[in-house]
Amino acid sequence: MLVDGEGKRVRYDASEDQQLLRETTRRFLEARSPVSEVRRLLEDPVGFDPRVWREGAELGWASMFVPEAFGGMAESASGAMDAALVAEELGRVVFAGPFLPTNVVAFAVAEAGTEAQRQRVLPALAGGELVATWCFAGTGLSPGTRPVGVRATTAGHGFVLTGDSGYVQDAHVADLFLVTAATETGLSQFLLPAATEGISVTPLDALDLGRRLSDVRFDAVAVDGTSVVGAVDGAADHVERQLQLALVLQCAETVGVVDRVLEITVEYAKDRVAFGRPIGSFQALKHRFADHAMWLEAAKAVTDHAAAAVQLGAVDAAIATSLAKSHVGRSATEITRDCVQIHGGIGVTWEHDLHLYVRRAVSNEALWGTPAAHHERLCDLAGV
Amino acid sequence: MLVDGEGKRVRYDASEDQQLLRETTRRFLEARSPVSEVRRLLEDPVGFDPRVWREGAELGWASMFVPEAFGGMAESASGAMDAALVAEELGRVVFAGPFLPTNVVAFAVAEAGTEAQRQRVLPALAGGELVATWCFAGTGLSPGTRPVGVRATTAGHGFVLTGDSGYVQDAHVADLFLVTAATETGLSQFLLPAATEGISVTPLDALDLGRRLSDVRFDAVAVDGTSVVGAVDGAADHVERQLQLALVLQCAETVGVVDRVLEITVEYAKDRVAFGRPIGSFQALKHRFADHAMWLEAAKAVTDHAAAAVQLGAVDAAIATSLAKSHVGRSATEITRDCVQIHGGIGVTWEHDLHLYVRRAVSNEALWGTPAAHHERLCDLAGV
């Protein structure tokens, strides 16, 4: 549990404002983007519904890190904590849309962008008119916790970007890429239009049916100095905070996935009869449910803590997010898989929504660093 | 399942001879060395009952690798498989006595010893009059799967042994040490009287209350050429086979421990009443028992396979023993711990025998290489 500046403890279910935000978001999603949307959008070239995304933006989904001067509400929002709350609701419907990447880019530009970048980008991001994404991880088996794919070398007044970035969400339709690249003595970040010469996008076969991921190749992409976000060679701290935010949003989304799957499965176990009584009355099943409820509660605790730590810029925010990712990532896969098992055969049919949830849980476990990659990161952070 | 030279399949519960051996051993142990012996011998300086050990030797416990010419019955026994069978029975009573080290040394001397060594040592080992032990593993955190503690350098016609060997069973009372040492270009083995100048024994605080372990220090111990067992620099293959035998006996003993603990606990669950019915009728408990029975069956399968592989000198004997150790070691600890849990509070009292069993299971998991050390060894064996 965290104590904010005023000594007020972070409460179990957040402030009244946050409760309102949760309810509004849930009602909107139930009406406009239930889990059946995933099936409807399976063959859709975009992979999400841009109208729904813009309507969500009107509800403030992309405004939480954008200052009021640029059409956002950063000053009145509790950034990471509010965004986590929305992400949790999105997880409950396996939402298809650029929530995580857009918010992380908005956060990055708001924190470190030039005035010109902020004016050009932030209002359109907040309004849901622009989609942005972040090129951070490497491709293939690279760990997902470090930017290892792209290098930028100076060329005249500008830079040339070369390399590959992996698992980039919604890169196939994004208008803007925020690219983290290694430069001479550190990390630098660049904000590029997707149409920049030399960028190519290869969509991946993704397990998660509600999310499009791509590898992005930078083939000697020439950019000028105006595309730099923050200090050349000095972006490491910002990159770290962006990663923390991405982890918080991912964990919160996963918590939503598990919360909903457990709800569905508990209901099923109450209704479904075998041997003359509800299967939920059998003790062995109860004990599995009890374990799941317990680990989910822990997942919420560790995610809330991480969100608050990131929001407050706490010294242990990096640790908190990696701890959260490890537990949330692993437990989500285990719990949702056992919920499939509890459903019996019906749980593995294409018609049933369960697999859509499990796919997201398994995918989230592996992206932005597997639990194993975060254990490594934790040891690094602890100086072990 | 393995096929022996005559195409006869190794049967589920062994041959008639082996069934007889099992029954004889069990009856003897019930009468002469029930688990209560562990308590009686707690403060005993020897730590086991030499009379019981000699009586066991009369039943053939130390004869299985000793040729008939030296008072044993190697020719008529199925070495590793028979010894494993006895070890399993010993596990069922948490037997205190030098079964494993004595047999491994007898095996080593029978296989590689000089005629003089065999004549001097084997009849007395087979008769239970001499106790021998094997200095193999290093001390402390060293992995237990490799001889890393002792070096021998040539000095005139003999050698000088220097270093430390760890976790040596019954070293405090052994008459003979078989020492595996690194020499110039390989491994060599030496058979020494315990009283040899320069050897010191430090008993360890051991978790297993039925087994004494010591570190053994070799402080420039001078030995002559007659103490060498097998080829100088060429003992690696023999050392490997000794390790395999030790692992088979350890796994079999652990299987006996688990088998007995599960028996005790199933009986308890049938008798013990809560909420008006036997606790064993509660489904959550049943499912835990089912898991335990399943992993125990797998432990028996993998141990039987390892014993047969070692007995036949199969090419995959090294792999088979490491696979066995990993599964048997881990599952034994998990199963016996949960059996304690099923017993409720009574299971953690000093008065109850359960902890004597769990101590042996946990101790066996860690000695002769932890499961993790054997995973490493498996990768080495597979050339990964």
Place this chain on the structure above:
Amino acid sequence: MTTNVDDKTEHVDTDEERAFRLRARRYLSSAGLPPRVPNEPVYQWDDDGFVARDRSIQRALWDGGFAGITLPVEYGGRGLPDRFDTIFVEEARPYRMPWAFGVNRNVIIPPMLAHGSEALKRRFIPPMLRGDHIWCQLLSEPSGGSDLAGLLTRATRDGDVWLLNGSKIWTTGGNHADYGACLARTDPDVPKHAGLTMFVVDMKQAGMTVVPLRLADRSAHFCQEYLDDVVVPADDVLGEVNDGWRVATTMLMYERAAIGRGWDYGKERAARAAEHLSLSTTVVDVVRRAGLASDPHVRQLLGEMWVLEALMQLTPPRVAAGMASGALSGHAAAIVKLMSGKVGARRTALLSELAGPLGVAAPPDGDVPFAVREAGLERVTLHNIGGGTGEMQANTIAERLLGLPREPSPDRELPFNQLAHNAAPPAPRAQPPQDR
């Protein structure tokens, strides 16, 4: 590094057996049978070629005199002792055997021999042996899960025929089958086990709608059936009316044994055990190519995976030997089934950890091995088919092998129509789903 073990039992043949063996060897080598392909993928809903090929293989066995080797001659068999079947299985190992006729061989014919009327046996067994009829099992229901005896499909008598209404699910080859053995409720006023009957159902009739059951990985090797006044002549009952539970129990026992032994002319599983304990090379390969072979954590995962593979290789033959020797009861088969679920789950977790992000998203044409590409999907879809299976196996082990007392449960004594049960399944869809 493979122990080359030929586990044929040729050395104990009598002269007569030896003659049979040589005849089988000769015939098999000249019959133009396709070779056995290890781990051939399961056939899909629309794979008619697979079924046609198996019909012709079964026909070839019949033509050679090797169909129904141990079955009575009056039903088209050869009337030989079991030993001859073993010999044939040993000789047939290099060839593809008719997988699609596994249901006939393993789960239909044995209970038919045990419980069927003389007329039924003479009418139905020969066409199965000739390769003409494929059968399916119609047992599980969408409303049923693991409580088979609580099934809802009703059979009502209408003059000379029975009319069956309800739905069946998880049927292998339902769309290819000519006949089905269908368990239905004939008397709801008695306890659930006492009011069931096993019918012989002609699958090719108007009231029987068979649709593919598409799974979460988009595969469809099972079917679902909707029965809408399906007509069964009064004589086409396997066993007695209201004695269907006994027939079903026999059927399930033979099914269990066959799964343990290997589905298509057996021994595949047992044969594996004689092989060397080797770690799956695909995985090692991936690890090597990723440059992770010396990473101690990766080596732990590999080690553990190897252990799991060994357990699944060594335990089934041990359990089978235990059952054969009488040291273990037939219920011990549950150990193997439960283990395969547990080991499978852990294995997918290890594979996912090795595959990392590549297991959840990979380039469509990239050089990513199947095992890695599918690692994530396997975590989603791995399941003990049939619903609640793991739970049932665990109960069996605890109650039948360890002797733990059963739970008090009223559902074994009360009349079926006084028990709570699930709603009947919805009507059939007009169209099979069009998902790719």
Place this chain on the structure above:
Amino acid sequence: MTTNVDDKTEHVDTDEERAFRLRARRYLSSAGLPPRVPNEPVYQWDDDGFVARDRSIQRALWDGGFAGITLPVEYGGRGLPDRFDTIFVEEARPYRMPWAFGVNRNVIIPPMLAHGSEALKRRFIPPMLRGDHIWCQLLSEPSGGSDLAGLLTRATRDGDVWLLNGSKIWTTGGNHADYGACLARTDPDVPKHAGLTMFVVDMKQAGMTVVPLRLADRSAHFCQEYLDDVVVPADDVLGEVNDGWRVATTMLMYERAAIGRGWDYGKERAARAAEHLSLSTTVVDVVRRAGLASDPHVRQLLGEMWVLEALMQLTPPRVAAGMASGALSGHAAAIVKLMSGKVGARRTALLSELAGPLGVAAPPDGDVPFAVREAGLERVTLHNIGGGTGEMQANTIAERLLGLPREPSPDRELPFNQLAHNAAPPAPRAQPPQDR
């Protein structure tokens, strides 16, 4: 790298509260109290010094006017609102508080206030506050396990007194206690919950034999009692005769809350949560000294251990806040208890893997850290004390929090003497065991 958080609530004090706080601070600093030692080991059977010290600390609190802060003045308390207790707890944090009086404070006095007669409260509460009487709980029985209401200890009326016979177990401080709250069966002819009575028992009488309960790690902080015609005056009943289950339920509820809050004047657990999420330094130290800090497998173990520690640090305060806000029911405390068992078990497994062979055998005077030396022993002895506790917590979570239906169970309705139960425990041993 520690976030220095002072989580005192001084900033919201009223003037009156502020004055109380300063008075407490002053008194505590001058009363000669020993400092609080984090993770002080639990006291053992024969540790009389521990108890004597706690009696004198409790006496000091009484002398300063800080015993029973929120209790009614007529029972020796100060009659102040809860807020004052919170203030005192905040100020007392640097000092050792009387752990041995935790039973009085947490589990005896609250149900006594709720259910006790006026006479009982006036007679017994003041001596507890003065440090004169230590109480213990006599609930669990050797024959009982998790089924508390099925207990066997009998109370029979004999003129003006009750005579109690039976045995109790898992008693903290039974040998030091002056009085015990003892649940016994007064009517076996009614269902089990309806025939119990909570007695006030004088522990220092001939019929009460208290022996140490030595655990597998040779420690002995619990006791077992044998009751042989223990005499209780008819008036010394807490609550009504045959209404003891209600009293016990209240007692257990307060006990659960106290365990969640921290036993000795609270907050220890909550305070921990405000601290930085740091990995146990002992373990890191061991790993560094062994030269294993860069081994990726060891780093995985460390990472996972850190995660477990974080879960145990962050979950209890969240659950407590949920219960305080009403978002979670009081049964949610079961989550924390269940988790501490599961996390503990996994933690010992990780520790054992890190400790390797050193965890099962170490040189007596070697330079081996405690955590490593004890790794193996912890695997043997770690247990949710009380028997079946984990199972009960899991049932509570499933039934009370998730709303899953209860199992049919006759034991709640049938008269106690028609239920199966365990045999009575054996008679007391003549001598306490002499094991070291």
